[in-house]
Structure formats: C-alpha cells, structure tokens
Amino acid sequence: MSDTTPTAPVRRFAFAWRAGAGRVLAGAALLVTVALLPWLSRTDPALTVLRTRSAEQDPTPEALAAVREQLGLEEGPFALLGQWLGGLLRGDAGTSWVSGEPVLPELTTALGVSLTLVLGALLVTVAVAALVSARTVFLGSRRRLRHGRAGTGAAVLAALPKFLLASVLATVLGVWLGWFPSSGWDGPASMVLPALALGVPSGAMIGGLLDQSLPAAFNEPWARTWYAVGFPPGHTVRHALRRTLPGVLPQLLPTVVALVGGAVAVERVFNIPGVGRLVLDAAIAQDLPVLQAGTLTLILLGTAAGLGLRAVRHRLLGPALREGALPTLHRPPQPVPGSSRYVAGACVLVLLALVTAGLLRDPLHVDTAARLLPPSPEHPLGTDSLGRDLLARLAHGALRTAAVASAVTAVSVVLGVLLGMAARASAGLTDVVATLPAVLAGLLVTGLTGPSVLGAALAVCVVGWSPYAAQTSALLQQERASGHIAAAVALGAGRWHLLRRHLLPALVPPLLRNALLRLPTAVLVLASLGFLGLGQQPPAPEWGRLLSENQPYAELAPWTVLGPAAALVVLAVLAVTAAMVVRGDGRTSR
CATH class of the missing domain: 1.10.3720.10 (MetI-like)
Known part of the structure; x- marks a missing residue:
C-alpha cells in the first residue's frame, strides 16, 4: 500500500519509537533475568564461586560466609544489579567474582x-x-x-x-x-x-x-x-x-x-x-x-x-x-524436478532401514571388552567408547531426535509468525532475543526447570522464533508494498480477507522452506545443550549427544561420529527436498 500520505513520516517515527522502546525494555528484562541466574539455579552462588576459585578448598560455613560478605550476596540480586549499573555509568564494568580482576x-x-x-x-x-x-x-x-x-x-x-x-x-x-x-x-x-x-x-x-x-x-x-x-x-x-x-x-x-x-x-x-x-x-x-x-x-x-x-x-x-511498486511474492506452484522425488524417497528408505535394523538391538548394553570396535557384521556401525552398539543407539535416538527437533521448529515458526505480524510491537524484542545465544538461554531456562530434554527444547524455542519473526516482518512489508494489495483495499477488502487470501499465501511457502532448512540446525543446538549437561541426559540415545560424546574419539575411531553425522546429513537432504515440494505442486518437470 502506498506510504506517501501526509501522516507517513509520523507513522514511521512512531514505529521507530516503539521499536527503540521495545529494544530497551527487552534488553532490561534480559539483564534482570541474568542478574537473577545465581538465585534461579537453586544453588548457593557462594559455593559455586568458591569451587571455581579453588576446587581443593573445603567449603566450610566460615569460608562460604566470607565469600558472601566479600561479594555482597546478602544484599540480594537487585541491589547488586543497581550497583553494577551505577558503576557502568562511570565506565566500570565491575570486578570478576572469580579472578578478582577488572x-x-x-x-x-x-x-x-x-x-x-x-x-x-x-x-x-x-x-x-x-x-x-x-x-x-x-x-x-x-x-x-x-x-x-x-x-x-x-x-x-x-x-x-x-x-x-x-x-x-x-x-x-x-x-x-x-x-x-x-x-x-x-x-x-x-x-x-x-x-x-x-x-x-x-x-x-x-x-x-x-x-x-x-x-x-x-x-x-x-x-x-x-x-x-x-x-x-x-x-x-x-x-x-x-x-x-x-x-x-x-x-x-x-x-x-x-x-x-x-x-x-x-x-x-x-x-x-x-x-x-x-x-x-x-x-x-x-x-x-x-x-x-x-x-x-x-x-x-x-x-x-x-x-x-x-x-x-x-x-x-x-x-x-x-x-507500492513491488510485484507480489505469491507465485503459482512451480514444477518439482523428478530427481527430487527419487532423492526424497531414497532418504526415507535409508532412515527407515536404519531405524528398523537398530530397533532390534539394545542401545544401553555396555560391553567394555568391545570398546571402539570398527564396523563389522556383528556391529554394522561399530561401537562407542563404552562398547555400546552405535546402530542401536542411532536407531533408538532417531524418533526422539526427529520428534523434539520438529516440535521445537513448529513452535518457533508459530511464535515467529505471530510476533512478526505484530512488527510494531515486536521489532525491538526480535533484535534483542536474536542476540541471546542458545547456550545462555539454556542456562537461564534450566535454572528453573532443571537439566532435561524439555528444558533444552524450551531454551531453543526462547531464541528460535527470532529468525522467523524477522523473515515474516520483512516479507509482509514487501507484500504490503505490492500493487495488488492496494487494488484489493480499493475494492473494499477487509483485514481478514487480505490476510487469508493475499498475505498468508505469500508467507507460508518461504517460511516452511526456511523451517525445513533449519531443522538440522535445531538438532545440533539441542545437541550442544545436551553436551553441556543442559539437555538430554545420558545414557538416553540422541543424535546430537552421540556426536558430542564421540567427538573426542573422532581421530582414533572416526566411525563413532561418521554414523550420526551421515544420518544428520540424510535428514538435511530430506528436509531440502521436502522444501522443494513445498515450493512446487507435485508435478514433475520434463
């Protein structure tokens, strides 16, 4: 729609002001949450700091009291945050609790x-x-x-x-x-x-x-x-x-x-x-x-x-x-290459064969006499550092990995679309949340929930919606600037009609393609949280955890990581071919 009316500068200023205020509020909320982390984690901050300073020192009540007094922990998180912000205004970011250095x-x-x-x-x-x-x-x-x-x-x-x-x-x-x-x-x-x-x-x-x-x-x-x-x-x-x-x-x-x-x-x-x-x-x-x-x-x-x-x-x-001079992003379905069907079918068959063969094996059986064995008829993908069969662990972890990653991606897409469509209110929030590493989000979330697969999934959802919100906002802005939207409004189209018949058809295909392309990334982020002890706990099999726990043996026994890595690549190829189907209408090109 045209943006050349006399109130356009006012609207642009209002949008910029809301976005700026949103960034300030979201940043302040994040800093407050970080300040509460030692108390949210339900562990004594004095004990954690003391062990980090010196693991050999005995955490006696006297030693812990001395640390609390030195750090001012008795004053509470908000007093400490106020002191830190006051020092920041003077160019002083504080002193490390562990090293004692600026x-x-x-x-x-x-x-x-x-x-x-x-x-x-x-x-x-x-x-x-x-x-x-x-x-x-x-x-x-x-x-x-x-x-x-x-x-x-x-x-x-x-x-x-x-x-x-x-x-x-x-x-x-x-x-x-x-x-x-x-x-x-x-x-x-x-x-x-x-x-x-x-x-x-x-x-x-x-x-x-x-x-x-x-x-x-x-x-x-x-x-x-x-x-x-x-x-x-x-x-x-x-x-x-x-x-x-x-x-x-x-x-x-x-x-x-x-x-x-x-x-x-x-x-x-x-x-x-x-x-x-x-x-x-x-x-x-x-x-x-x-x-x-x-x-x-x-x-x-x-x-x-x-x-x-x-x-x-x-x-x-x-x-x-x-x-309002941009062409619409909504395109009629394009033919899907016939090769994509064959690639997708091959990926599905490989994953089904993997799961079927591995489900018949015990993923938790430990055989210390069979540690790091190379692939053989008895162990087609070899064994890990504890002698567990890698095929069994890969197969039993397939459904868990796919289900959690798919659920996280779906929730992130829905949140991203809803917040991206309310760009005036969420623009600043999107920028701030995009700055939060998933690992830090995992520490904040698991401080409340404890280490678990649910906590890791929630942590990824906390930050995972921001790419979809940014994409939704950008695509909506372009689509609203297209000529056919202005024509529909001139003909009396209402807001819901525009959303249902014009905006959503332009948004859904690129968003689904982006979600499918990011599905393997969700697997890896969940893996990194599990590797740090914030997600799926051992000995449960999960693809990301298999990569993380076998990564130290990659040089000595490369088969321990090749299997999970190859399965992840097959999943990624399947996601991309599915994205091509989303773009097309199922017909094969000639």
Missing part, C-alpha cells in the same frame, strides 16, 4: 578476538553463499531457470556440525598437514580454521535460502521484459539480487549473533578466548559481573547489527517499498 579489560580483549573471528567467518559465509547460488544466478541470467539448483549440496554443507567440522579441520589441516595453527589465537593464521568451521555451514544456509528465492525474481515481469529487449545479463542479475536479498538479509542477524556469542564449541575446540566462551564460562561459574557485561555487549552488538541490516534492506528496496 571485567572491562578482559571483555575488551575477548570482544576484539570475536569481532576478528566474525569478520573472517562472514567472508567465508558470503563466499560459500555465492558458490551455492552461482549456478542459479548463471542459468537465471540466460533465461534457462525454473527453480533453484543447489538444494542438496547446500543441505549437506548446512548440516555439518560446526564442532565436528572444527575438529576435522584442526586434525587434518592443523595437526597432520601443519598448514594452520590448530589451537590458540596468535595472528591472522589462527583465524583461518575457525572461520571455515563457522562460515561454511552458515554460508550454505544463507546460500540455500537465496537459491530458493532467486527463480521468482528472474521470472518477474520486469526481468522477462529486460530479457526480451536484450539487456545485458549482468544488469538483470544485479537487479534480481537487489530484489531477492532483502528477504534473505534478516536471516543474517541470527547468523552474526551465532558467530559472536554462540560459537562456544568452536572456540573450545581451537582454544579461542572469545566472547561466547567468556560468557558461557561466567554463566557456569556464576561470575555475575562478567556475565552481565558480556550479555550487555551481545545485546548492543545484536541491536547494532539489526539496525544496520534494516538500513541496508531499505536501501536495496528503494522507493518501491514506499510507493
């Missing part, structure tokens, strides 16, 4: 490391995204495109567990070949391997979304007209990317945040002193000043990234967003 120098050093790592990882992300979508761009520039082409390859890359990829890169390129440092942070060379571990899966995710969106742009009326009159292919490609990128850019925000604060596992593999590792260690040790300062840093970084991406998006769309 927080600000340590945080500044960690932030510099993380920003450098993020820069390298973003370069890798952009390069991988360009490679993933390169064939689609080439075919589209020559009018030989009907649908995206890189789905399966993107799925395999996006499904690579970051911590497992980091371990492989550190072992092969760092230890065996010696090309790059495998541990520590000492100069630009130390950035290469962690940047690859972080950037390759993220770039595949972004490139897959771009690859799915480009065909619609290349088939819009303006593109067909330019083809007919002989415009240079490069000119058409630039404008197709300009048309498509605004819908993909909101997905970069959680990616950037994940690179800054959520790369804990990669930082641990490479021993990198970044912000994510600093915040996680502070949360585990209940080092409140460090945790509060790190959380505030993540909030500010996420807010700045959100504002920057929103400005770039408005710049790309230009006046068309204001003047």
